[in-house]
Structure formats: structure tokens, C-alpha cells
Amino acid sequence: MHVVFVSRMPPVPCGVAEYTSMLISELSKIPALTISVVGGDAVDYPLGFELQDPYSGVVYRNCFMRGDVLYLSKCLENLEKPQLVHIQHELGIFPDVVSLVNFMKSLRAQGIKIVLTLHTVVHALGGEALVTIQKHLVENSDAVIVHSVLQEQELLRQGIPVEKVHLIPHGTLLNPFVGQQRELLIQSLPLPHDIVDKKVVCIAGFVRSRDKDYSPVIKAVDALADRYNVKLIIAGMPRRKDTRDVILEETLRRVIRENGNVYYLEGFLDRFSLLKLLALSDVVVLPIVDVRNYPISVSGVFHLAIGSRKPVLCTRSHKLVECNFLVPELTLRVFAAEEFTRKIEEVLLSKEVVSRAVEKLWSYALETRWEVVARKHYELYRELLS
Numbered sequence: 001m002h003v004v005f006v007s008r009m010p011p012v013p014c015g016v017a018e019y020t021s022m023l024i025s026e027l028s029k030i031p032a033l034t035i036s037v038v039g040g041d042a043v044d045y046p047l048g049f050e051l052q053d054p055y056s057g058v059v060y061r062n063c064f065m066r067g068d069v070l071y072l073s074k075c076l077e078n079l080e081k082p083q084l085v086h087i088q089h090e091l092g093i094f095p096d097v098v099s100l101v102n103f104m105k106s107l108r109a110q111g112i113k114i115v116l117t118l119h120t121v122v123h124a125l126g127g128e129a130l131v132t133i134q135k136h137l138v139e140n141s142d143a144v145i146v147h148s149v150l151q152e153q154e155l156l157r158q159g160i161p162v163e164k165v166h167l168i169p170h171g172t173l174l175n176p177f178v179g180q181q182r183e184l185l186i187q188s189l190p191l192p193h194d195i196v197d198k199k200v201v202c203i204a205g206f207v208r209s210r211d212k213d214y215s216p217v218i219k220a221v222d223a224l225a226d227r228y229n230v231k232l233i234i235a236g237m238p239r240r241k242d243t244r245d246v247i248l249e250e251t252l253r254r255v256i257r258e259n260g261n262v263y264y265l266e267g268f269l270d271r272f273s274l275l276k277l278l279a280l281s282d283v284v285v286l287p288i289v290d291v292r293n294y295p296i297s298v299s300g301v302f303h304l305a306i307g308s309r310k311p312v313l314c315t316r317s318h319k320l321v322e323c324n325f326l327v328p329e330l331t332l333r334v335f336a337a338e339e340f341t342r343k344i345e346e347v348l349l350s351k352e353v354v355s356r357a358v359e360k361l362w363s364y365a366l367e368t369r370w371e372v373v374a375r376k377h378y379e380l381y382r383e384l385l386s
Contacts, residue, residue, distance in 0.1 A: 007088035026374035040064030
């Protein structure tokens, strides 16, 4: 079975790129599958340039740029004809829906099956234009994969046929650095040496002004710093060069210059660096603010955190519905500094309720490890091609 993936890939700094890399790393181990990849948005390279994913080792070509997918067909001509094409879709990656739909139609005309993973699902209140775009994409797919029950139910409520929608959770990478010597992890990142003796609260992921608020967590760490010797590490960079995100990053830099309890690990962390940071952290905080009508998605950092066997403090955001359902005891009822302070303190005190919650999250990590998720994909491919 020959399957071609259409997706961003590392070293492009993107969550979907990381997702695809981890998925195909496991799919490539299935003997009956041959995996090829056409990548894109490697902006430092021309179209057609050959790159290699540093994690899976898969070689791919740079075949689309800033939503322009016209070169995709040319890339496919250089590959053995696939039986199935799997598109990893995100609105920011493929803004030209007309070109993408035409590409999908041309594939189906050749008898090629199409699987579409919707990493974000447009809410019915997200605007008629976006809902219509989503409908066109789904109509021209043979199967649609989503990652959460909220995404699944939203598509069904919009009239998408139930047999076309498949709920496959986001995969979880089990962190190989858990249990390694803390001093060595800190030196390799690098981080200030004084962190060795501190309790580390971690916020990792893209710096986004639209749906993240760091200030309550900073206030909470300030309130706990003296009693528990706590340090907050914020790791990441703006997802886009959007003015608001850049302003937020500048604000973080200013706060950190004035606040000895916060450290900013700046830039897009490669996968191993991010895993090392999570391995040495005592608690991971996901300060995501729910935005009305924002496309429904899930958090990749949440899965990396539970794969690191760490307590994860979650807000009541659609991106964290898995966390809310599994461990309501680690979910903040209100987004406020006082609530962050209370929850972080519970973790630092190692209360029994926290330990039980971490074990529930670890069980979910095992259930959703990439090996299992890859097998679910393979079974779907077999079903479509039977």
C-alpha cells in the first residue's frame, strides 16, 4: 500500500509538521505500508528542493509555499502513483481553498483515495465563508480524521455524514529523557544553573496573543516563589510575525528583565530540547484562553506533557477538552491568578489527588502513544482501499 502525505515537515517550525513527523515515524514500521511525503513552506529553500526530516529520516520535497499548491501535482509526478493521499490540513497552511479542492478533485478523478485530517474544525458560528470552505474540503475527501469529541460533534452537527468522520486521538510521544540527571538536562538546553535546586513551572509552545495569557501564571509564581523556591520557564516564540504576538513577546522580555522568578527560553525548541525541558519540569501549565468562535483544535504540548508523566494544569478551553474530561481536579474553573496559585501549590505539595491525576494522564498517554495511533490510521487506510 503506497500512501503519500501532504504536510509541512520538520525543520519547518510548526505543530502540524511535528505531528506528521511523529505519525510517519510509526507508520513507516508497518511492513505493508510504503510512505512518501510531499512537504512545504520551507521558506529558505526553492520549490522542488529535497530535504530530510531530522527525526523520522524521511526525505521529501518542498512542494507548496504560503498556500500555493500548484506545484503539488508536479511533485506527485516524480513519485510512484499512490493508492491514497493523506492531507494534514490547517487553515493557516492552506489558505487557498479553491486550489486545494481542485487538487483533491484531480486526485479522485485518478481513482486515488483522499484522507483529510482537520487539525482545526471551524465552528458553526465561525462565519459562513469558513464553514463553506470546510464543507468543500470534506465533500472532496473519502474520510476525515479529527482528534477530539468536540471536533467530531461539531462536524456532525453541521451535517457531515457520520460514516465519513473518524475520531483518532492526537498521538503521544513517551519522553525518553524522563529520569535522566537534572543537571545534564539543564546544561544541554541551556538554562541557568541555579534552576537545579528550584521547582520548575513550565509554559511551552508558541507565543500567541490571541489565546494565551501568561500574566496570571507569572503572578502565581511570584506569590509562591519564596515559600517553594519556584522558577517559571517560558519557552517558545511567536507563531507568526503578527504585530500583537511580537508585542506580547516584547512584553515577556520586559517582565523577565524585571522579574527574577521568570526565565524565557526563546525560540522554537527542537523536539529533543522540548522533551528535555518537560522532563525536568515539576508542573506544566497551559494558560490557554477560550476564544469565542475560534476553530476547535487540540494541544500537542498537552500530549507531550502527559508523555513526560507530568502534572498538567489546564484551563477550560476547547483545546484541552481531553484534560478537562480525564482530570477535572487539574482543571482551573476560572482563569485567574488566585486559581493558578492554588493549583500550582497543590502540585508542589504533592497531594495524593495530584498523584492519582498524573497516573490517569499517564494511562491516557499509553492509550494514545504513536504506535497505537499509527495502527488506527493503517486500519482506516485498509478499510478505504478494500
